[in-house]
Amino acid sequence: MATTEVERRRGQLAALSIAAVVIIVGVPLWWRTTETYRAWLPVSQIKELAKLQLHLSADVEVVFARGTVTPEQQKKVPLTQTQNMEHRVDEDTALSYRYETRYRTATIMEEDALNQPTAAEADLSLHTLSESPSGSLVVYVIPESSSLLPQNVDVYIGQRRTALLRIGSQMRVGKTLEQLLAHMEPRIKQVLHVMSFSHTDITAALSNRVRISPGNKESIADSMRAFKSSPGYEITFSLLNPDPKSHRLHWDIEGAVETYIQPLLTKLSPVANFSIDSQTLYYAMLGVNPRFDSSRSTYTLNADSLAHVINPVEARLGSNAASSNPVLNFLLYIPDAHHSPLYIHDHKKQQVPTNAFHSPRWGGIMIIRQCWVYNVNEFYEVDTVFPVDINIDMAKVMGVFLAQLRLLLGVQSSTPPPGFLVAPCGNAGLADWELDRLMWSRSVENIATATTTITSLAQLLDQIGNIVINDNIAQQVSSAVTSLQLAVSELEAGNLGFALQYSKEAILSSERAFFDPSLLHLLYFPDDQKFAIYIPLFLPMCVPILLSLLKIVSEARQKHREKKPKKD
């Protein structure tokens, strides 16, 4: 009896110890080896960023020239005013604009500069005196008697960050400074809307975050035309020669790019990186048949048929396989000898002066005009020796391409209000205030996109518990959050350059985190598949343990019941 007792006890001990090992060692081991590694994410900070509150501030300096303020008014100057405007775009996004305006009188050197004969020269000499930092403006108020501006123009917007504003004389005498300022305020607001940020531009930049209902035709077209903010762009210039037998083309593309395009891209370097290449395509047809216009003895392309020109050509344009940056294509087409000269007509059957058209978010196509080409007669003579050498006037060609490039990059602003005269943008192709506008809208767009990306990534990772979050993803997310917070604070402080830089870093980190290839590792496992995997492994092991434990419990209970009557 004793041996069976010992054996039984040994059996019970074995069963209990195996159960103990399975529970204490096995279950944690299984849990640790099958759990997905999820690094820590700053979820609370991401939730804070989801409620986006952007503060934009601009510094404006208003300088009164001699003859615009009376001596009594002048005593109250210098003066500083701050204006705040709040807008709530939707429940998650709020904007507030702050304009800090400083009023002062002009210095003697500025008076001399304003005495120049034309507005353009005044602008140039004012610029040599002082350089305004990025994001600020200076408005010079000139008296009505000044001859700088033509009759019907009240405001002149210069190439850098200055504007000239002319006020009427009747407002000057007998009024206090406050009344004068109140009278000038609508004009100054208009200047601010043109030269720095305006509410429509900023809300358009938020389109990734906020689904804005489409307005009129022009606003939809404007929003579709420019490329979205991207860290880099690729620009390709292509020369299409459908008729190499007749034409031998010479274009100095390297020199032209270096002289005309590169200054603009260098000025835009805080916004994005650009890479340029060029190519020549032979036997590339337009794909649309031009019609012969006998009244003008030229071949014409109708504006309606232009939409079908791009597709056949696009198949032959290459692109850089190594990068995923958006590509801007600029094509120059030299019509073949049988269809020369070729002009584009608009809907009113008028010749388009630039002979060029562009497609939103794609690029531009230009057909060469006869007058921009050297060495070619209007009609080929009977004894012309083919192929004819053609030298292309790159200045004219690049003028059109530069205008298209400005449109496609979102530099062009809407038409200015009446009474405004905007200076031509100069040889760099970009005025300083246009660059500021672009930097503001790009910063806001980057911040909006990065916050949306980060919040949707956090939401996605929260919803799908199976995705592995590696350390590098957590690090990218943290750095994106930090950059976003810095960008928002720099924007509030008015440091436009830093705000743009931080917003670019935020975009890069958030995109890298969102599009990391490892976030697809474990996908959707239905519960029945999980059971089907684990049951054959664990059930045969657990059944003997469970049954022996049950046996132990039932034996113990039996013993207890046997003991009880004995006790009684």
Place this chain on the structure above:
Amino acid sequence: YINIYSGHTNNWAVLVCTSRFWFNYRHVANTLSVYRSVKRLGIPDSHIVLMLADDMACNHRNPKPATVFSHKNMELNVYGDDVEVDYRGYEVTVENFLRILTGRLPPSTPRSKRLLSDDRSNILIYLTGHGGNGFLKFQDSEEISNVELADAFEQMWQKRRYNELLFIIDTCQGASMYERFYSPNLMALASSQVGEDSLSHQPDLAIGVHLMDRYTFYLLEFLEDIHPASKTNMNDLFKVCPKSQCVSTPGHRTDLFLRDPGSVLITDFFGSVRKVELTMETINLTDPIEQLESGELQKEMHTYADQLPVSEIIHQKPKQKDWHPPDGFILGLWTLILLVFFQTYGVKHLKHIF
């Protein structure tokens, strides 16, 4: 002068044939026919992601090598000589398909294998193969479920990777694949309802297999009448292949789509009609062109772009694999436990345990 009906500026197409093997010839022909139509209507190869097993044209059972026909009597060779297949053979997997859609591709993926769409892209997605209720079979080895597909589209929407999306599926019980969609601006068409099979159209006795599926056959007949300037709208597409011709009942889903289907043109998805604006301005440039030193340029002209630094390729460490317990571990553990039991109780006392 801008056609603003749909608000898209570019078109993409993702065409996937999820089957392999000779007897699934018709799926490859389906996909290639849709590829041909889409190219004819203007979408360039750079904007088409074509996934095929591509084992038909050079299959040793193909009596006419290097061809894939879509009509009997070998009227139309849809393979041709300018087919650009982006994912072929064993690259057509669920993982790659989802990676394309969500954009989570490894950095070394070339441009032609990516879906580089933006928030103004209209995307056409065409899937064909063998499917069931709620899943689609990929190459006889794995499947994608309708939940995964809906989640992938939602991730595309979160990142604004499409403006509008048209989803066409030609498989058995195809309507189950679009049941779970929940993102906005999706329109879906399927060749058959849940519980129905999609049938094939016509066998060719010389080739020995069925050449096309019914739904796609009639879809292509419909597309033959479409040219880049046509104004046919989606309501006509919904009427393609009624039950009398298709035997199955095609279905469609438009409740997530914001525009009315009657105002959506076929060319909004199947073609690529560009919006065009006339350039009215030019910039007056007066500087003469600077003459650059030619020596500097010569040096730059002959370098290739760095794809991947050579040192990284040569000295790549093997990827760290996750640790798995050795294969016999579970079996050994089980054996050990049983041994211990038998040791303790002895075989003849097994009845005490069980």
